[in-house]
Amino acid sequence: MVTTTLHYYYDPLCGWCYGAAPLLAAAANVAGLAIALHAGAMMSGPNRQQVSPQLRQYVMGHDQRIRQLTGQPFGDGYFNGLLLDNSAVFDSTPPTLAILAAEALGLDGLAMLHRLQQVHYVDGRRIADVTVLQQLAQELGLDGAAFAAEYQRQQGEFAAHVGRSHRDMAAHGLRGFPSLLLEVDGRLQRLELSPFLGKPQVFAGYLQGLLAGAASQGTDDAPFCTPDGCQ
Numbered sequence: 001m002v003t004t005t006l007h008y009y010y011d012p013l014c015g016w017c018y019g020a021a022p023l024l025a026a027a028a029n030v031a032g033l034a035i036a037l038h039a040g041a042m043m044s045g046p047n048r049q050q051v052s053p054q055l056r057q058y059v060m061g062h063d064q065r066i067r068q069l070t071g072q073p074f075g076d077g078y079f080n081g082l083l084l085d086n087s088a089v090f091d092s093t094p095p096t097l098a099i100l101a102a103e104a105l106g107l108d109g110l111a112m113l114h115r116l117q118q119v120h121y122v123d124g125r126r127i128a129d130v131t132v133l134q135q136l137a138q139e140l141g142l143d144g145a146a147f148a149a150e151y152q153r154q155q156g157e158f159a160a161h162v163g164r165s166h167r168d169m170a171a172h173g174l175r176g177f178p179s180l181l182l183e184v185d186g187r188l189q190r191l192e193l194s195p196f197l198g199k200p201q202v203f204a205g206y207l208q209g210l211l212a213g214a215a216s217q218g219t220d221d222a223p224f225c226t227p228d229g230c231q
Contacts, residue, residue: 004211005034007188009169009179010113011042012095012127015059017178018117019066020193026200028110030207037099037109038165040177041158043092051090056083063121070198077124091128097158098133101150105142115140182210 006027010017028035041047049055060083063074082088095116103109115136119125125132130151137147168174172181172190180191189210196203 003185004032005036005183006207007036007038007168007181007183009038009040009165009174009177011040011092011177012099012113012116013043013090013092013120014177015062015066018121019070019072019197020178021072021114021117022070022200023193023196023203024110025114026204027207030204030211032211033207035110037103037113038168039092039096039099039162040165040169041092041096041162042177043090044096044162045093048089048091051083051086051088055090059083073122075122075124078121079124082120082124082126088126089128093128093158094130094133095127097151097154098137100154100157100161101147102137102140102142104150104154105146107140107142112136112140182207184211
């Protein structure tokens with residue numbers, strides 16, 4: 001039996017990852033395809049950023065392009081709430097820990113990621129706030145105490161997880177987030193998302209073709225984000 005896994009290298013605060021969310025949702029419905037999440041900690045540690053007028057101006061330019069290309073919604077609570085709150089901090093570590101904890105407790109990590117993206121980009125809530133993460137976990141059906149304990153445990157796993165992600169990305173020439181590798185029976189193929197932005201069903205068909213050996217690889221000009229910015 002052929003084993004196929006779509007390896008997704010992402011960050012919860014990567015705008016282009018939010019733009020690609022419908023593509024990953026479509027991929028999750030492709031029969032016979034598993035999805036493995038690999039977090040990259042784009043805005044963790046020294047790369048954490050306090051909300052400022054400069055950050056607002058920078059991200060809004062990318063967000064408007066993402067909205068145009070993908071149709072993904074950006075809410076007033078984000079543009080005119082969170083991005084005007086100079087006390088807020090963009091930190092990838094807490095939401096990533098929430099995803100790792102959710103997966104360890106049996107919840108689909110992609111479901112947690114997509115909920116976090118919605119809460120951030122539409123509702124404008126602070127997904128670096130542990131109380132927000134706790135509430136979201138419970139809304140998704142996780143036991144609050146179990147989530148809190150697992151979230152704490154994952155703090156000890158975080159560096160190793162991110163280190164594996166970075167090593168994999170470097171080994172396969174992945175430049176930033178979002179990035180994809182398709183694994184078919186141990187063989188890895190880099191996929192590009194940019195031709196499919198805003199076209200989730202086309203992307204699902206493309207994956208189905210790849211799994212059937214009937215499609216070719218995409219282009220090399222995908223938009224992506226790194227700790228130094230987005231392109």
